Amino acid sequence: MESKEIRMLRERANEIRKDIIRMLGSAGSGHPGGSLSAADIVAALYFKVLRIDPRDPRRPDRDRFILSKGHAAPVLYAALAQRGYFPREELGTLRRLGSRLQGHPDMKKLPGVEMSTGSLGQGLSVANGMALAGKLDGMDYRVYVLLGDGEIQEGQVWEAAMAAAHYGLDNLTAFLDHNGMQIDGPVAEVMSPEPVSDKWRAFGWDVQVIDGHDMAQILGALERASAVKGKPQMIVAETVKGKGVSFMENQVGWHGVAPKPEEAERALAELEGLCLRPGLEGEGDGR
Numbered sequence: 598m599e600s601k602e603i604r605m606l607r608e609r610a611n612e613i614r615k616d617i618i619r620m621l622g623s624a625g626s627g628h629p630g631g632s633l634s635a636a637d638i639v640a641a642l643y644f645k646v647l648r649i650d651p652r653d654p655r656r657p658d659r660d661r662f663i664l665s666k667g668h669a670a671p672v673l674y675a676a677l678a679q680r681g682y683f684p685r686e687e688l689g690t691l692r693r694l695g696s697r698l699q700g701h702p703d704m705k706k707l708p709g710v711e712m713s714t715g716s717l718g719q720g721l722s723v724a725n726g727m728a729l730a731g732k733l734d735g736m737d738y739r740v741y742v743l744l745g746d747g748e749i750q751e752g753q754v755w756e757a758a759m760a761a762a763h764y765g766l767d768n769l770t771a772f773l774d775h776n777g778m779q780i781d782g783p784v785a786e787v788m789s790p791e792p793v794s795d796k797w798r799a800f801g802w803d804v805q806v807i808d809g810h811d812m813a814q815i816l817g818a819l820e821r822a823s824a825v826k827g828k829p830q831m832i833v834a835e836t837v838k839g840k841g842v843s844f845m846e847n848q849v850g851w852h853g854v855a856p857k858p859e860e861a862e863r864a865l866a867e868l869e870g871l872c873l874r875p876g877l878e879g880e881g882d883g884r
Contacts, residue, residue, distance in 0.1 A: 599813070602645070603812045603813055603816075605644070606637075606640050606641055606644055606645060606812045606816075607637075607640075607812050609640040609643075609644045609679070610636045610637045610639075610640035610812070611636075611841070611868055611871050612675075612679060613636045613639060613640055613672060613675040613676055613679065614633055614636045614840075614841045614842075614868050615865060615868045615869070616671070616674075616675035616678070616679070616685075616688055617629060617632045617633060617636070617671040617672060617675055618842070618856060618861050618864045618865055618868065619688065619689070619861070619865070620671050620674065620675070620688050620689070620691040620698075621671060621691070621855040621856060621861070622855065622856050622857075622858060622860075622861030623689050623691065624691040624692040624693070624855060625855050626692055626700070626855050627670075627671060627691065627692060627700065627853070627855050628668045628669055628670075628671070628852060628853045629671075629839060629842075629845060629851050629854070629855065629856065630776070630778065630838040630839045630845060630848070630849075630851040630852045630853075631666060631668065631669045631745060631774065631776065631838065631852065632669040632670075632671040632672040633672075633838075633839050633840045633841055633842060633845065634774055634776040634809070634836040634837060634838050634839065634840050635669055635672045635743060635772075635774050635809075635836070636672055636675075636840065636841070637809060637810050637811075637812060637815060637836075637840075638743065638772050638774070638809060638815060638834055639672050639673065639675075639676045639743070640676065640812075641812060641815045641816055641819065642662055642676075642741060642819075643662075643676040643677075643679075643680050644676075644680070645816065646660075646741075646816075646819050647659075647660045647662060647741070648660045648738065648739075649680070649709075651680055651681035651682045651708075651709070652681075654682065654708040654709050657736065658736055658737065658738050659738060660738050660739045660740070660741065661711045661724070661727050661738065661739075661740045661741065662711060662740075662741045662742070662743075663711050663712045663714065663720045663723060663724050663727075663740070663741070663742040663743070664702060664712075664714055664720070664742075664743050665714055665717070665718075665719065665720020665721060665724075665742050665743060665744045665745070665748060666714070666717065666720075666743065666744060666745035666748050666774065667701040667702055667713075667714030667715035667716075667717075667720075668700070668701060668715065668853070669743075669745075669774075670698070670699075670700065670701055670702050671691065673702055673710070674688060674691065674698050674702075674707075675688065677707070677708075677709040677710075680709070682707075682708050682709040683697070683707065683708065683709075700715075701713070701714060701715030702714055702715075711727075717745070717747075717748045717751055718748055718749075718751025718752070718753040718754050719753060720742050720743075720744065721742055721744065721753075721754055721757035721758065721761070721771060722753060722756070722757040722760075724740045724741075724742040724757075724761075724769055724771070725757050725760050725761050725764070725766060725769065727740045728740040728761070728766040728768050728769040728829075729764055729766060731768055732764075732766070732768065737768075738768070739768050739769070739770065739823065740766075740768060740769045740770070741769075741770050741771070741772070742769070742770075742771045742772070743771075743772045743774060744771060744772065744773050744774065745773075745774050745776075745779070746773055746774065746775045746776065746777065746779070746784050746790065746793070747778070747779025747780070747784050747787065749773065749790050749793070750784075750787070750788045750790060755800065758797065758800040758801075758802065759800055759801075761801075761802070761829040762800055762801025762802060762828065762829060763801075765827050765828065766829045767825055767826050767827055767828055767829065767830075769829040769830070770819070770822045770823075770829070770830045770831075770832065771802075771829065771830070771831050771832070772809075772831075772832050772834055773793060773831060773832070773833045773834060774809065774834060774836055775793065775809070775833050775834055775835050775836060776836040776837060776838040777838070777847075778838045778847070778849045778852065779849075779852065780849075780852045780853060782849055783849065793833060794806055794831075794833055797831040797833075801828060801829075802828060802829050802830065802831045803822070803825045803828045803829070803830045803831070804830075804831045804832075804833065805818045805821065805822070805830070805831070805832050805833065806832075806833045806835065807832060807833070807834055807835065808834075808835055809834025809835055809836035810836060810837065810840060815832075815834070818832045819832070838851070838852070839851050841867070841868055841871065842864040842867055842868070843867060844860075844863070844864075845864070
């Protein structure tokens with residue numbers, strides 16, 4: 598029997614998925630597939646793990662989270678809104694002219710966004726800088742970064758991987774959203790990065806492989822990662838593109854296509870069927 602905490606986090610992830618569909622349906626554009634696949638990871642971070650305070654988004658000792666695959670911005674926006682960084686009603690302005698919620702996150706406009714991302718492959722390098730700065734400053738915050746498996750075809754990722762291990766950045770934890778698909782098709786056919794786990798180990802990282810939709814496994818991996826000394830940590834999360842919406846799951850066509858009104862209604866109906874307790878509000882200050 599699952600714990601109350603696991604149940605709550607699963608509900609949070611489902612609420613995030615519903616907000617993703619609402620946002621994209623309203624905007625008429627955006628990226629559902631990789632946003633939905635990352636919802637469980639993001640829910641675990643924002644509602645259990647991260648030491649953050651929406652009332653003081655720039656507090657020096659806060660944990661940092663970087664969404665390196667910036668096109669999955671809806672999953673970040675949903676989490677930030679539910680956590681209390683800005684009104685949840687503002688999610689309806691996604692991608693509109695003048696909105697703070699652009700197609701890719703903008704750190705200068707939206708509180709809680711640590712890095713403006715969108716050019717793939719850059720997030721891990723910036724996460725390295727944040728983690729190294731924390732060590733030099735004697736701060737105990739941790740840095741988390743979420744990468745896409747198509748994204749790690751970028752060479753800069755592997756330069757950053759070498760640097761993180763070289764400097765022993767054990768305050769850095771990365772997730773790989775390993776859903777197997779990118780905009781041009783299956784990752785294995787476009788440019789296979791396999792075997793990813795062996796590669797990260799060879800680059801000097803502590804590596805775990807988990808089911809990225811199993812909340813207990815996500816929390817367990819994060820707990821273990823926080824105890825690793827001398828190495829950065831990679832959590833390879835096996836996920837499903839479009840998770841939670843049957844007609845989007847494992848369909849590469851939903852990488853960057855928003856649902857039409859009737860499709861959004863159908864998706865929300867499916868997610869409502871999974872919802873155990875609606876109407877959750879963001880509270881708490883993390884760990």
